[in-house]
Amino acid sequence: MKRLIDKLYDSNNLSSDELLLLLNNMDEESKKYLHMKANETRLHIYNDKVYMRGLIEFTNYCKNNCRYCGIRRDNKDASRYRLSKEEILDCCKEGYRLGYRTYVLQGGEDAYYTDDKIVDIVSSIKASFEDVAVTLSIGEKSYESYKKYFDAGADRYLLRHETNSRELYDSLHPDMSYDNRIKCLHDLKDIGYQIGAGFMIGLPNQTNEDFVQDLTFLKKLQPHMVGIGPFIPQSDTPLADEKAGTVEKTCILLSLIRLLLPEVLLPATTALGSINNKGREQGLKAGANVVMPNLSPTSVRDKYALYDGKICTGDEAAQCRNCIENRIKMAGYEVDMSRGDHISLQNK
């Protein structure tokens, strides 16, 4: 397997058959070597910096019904909340005080936030704080809506494709269209956003063949960011009794993505930290270079319950900031509080 990993490291590419061979034969030695090469690549491009994003989970209302997700429409046990524009700006203010220069506004697909409301929120953040980036993660919208948010100042957009296997996608997303999800990613890129795609690891019936499809899709799409994390069951969903994804598999995929897309911004996600106390640190060592600590008010934190056992739900933003900084340092990296744009857009 070392030969294939070297080929991937040198050329940043492998055929689908080669990727599958690698995934099917990942012994301990190959894994170590893969993580080492991914870390080397990340150090070469982004040094030892880890970019920090302040995450604001501003609504847990959602019109969709994804079978894995705790805030799905049919979950009558979810305690729903929405943050006002003022509350969102307060989160940004606290974030700014703590040094954050990127705010990620994430939420369910909630029609309460009309285009005008999102435009107002985005433009108010951009007007209130100097040199900050705003990332939106609010699901599938029309080209026109995406354009309005962009014109209001939104810089980046996260929309995980969730899985590139159409069959698996359809089985998990009642009333949603795989084609539309992919179209949204292309629309966002055309408009000029820094875009983030991504997928879950360990979904029921997901195979290495599916991961190869995810990887080749990402290679073709060339997103600026890729968010991947383990699937974790949530007790009030149809997938409550399924097994969670693993740190091991997630780290293998993080390393493969780092080598296929060397310049990509790659978070070590909260989900990874939730299945293992040292999950995020392991993710960083496997090639990740972003973390997204929570800036949401503690009063609503535990209500954004996408999955069971989510970490950091009781901690104030300042505690999260300190905790993650220590973890990053202990893992051998340095916190970087700048906007942390994709390398191709830095110093422009």
Ligand code: SAM
């Ligand atoms: N509504 C927006 C969207 O669809 O992109 C953003 C919010 S959505 C809740 C954010 C991400 O959470 C999803 O893209 C999905 O990958 C992840 N997620 C949802 N349920 C999960 C679970 N049970 N385990 C792990 N990740 C989950």
Ligand code: FES
């Ligand atoms: Fe809201 Fe999936 S349940 S987007």
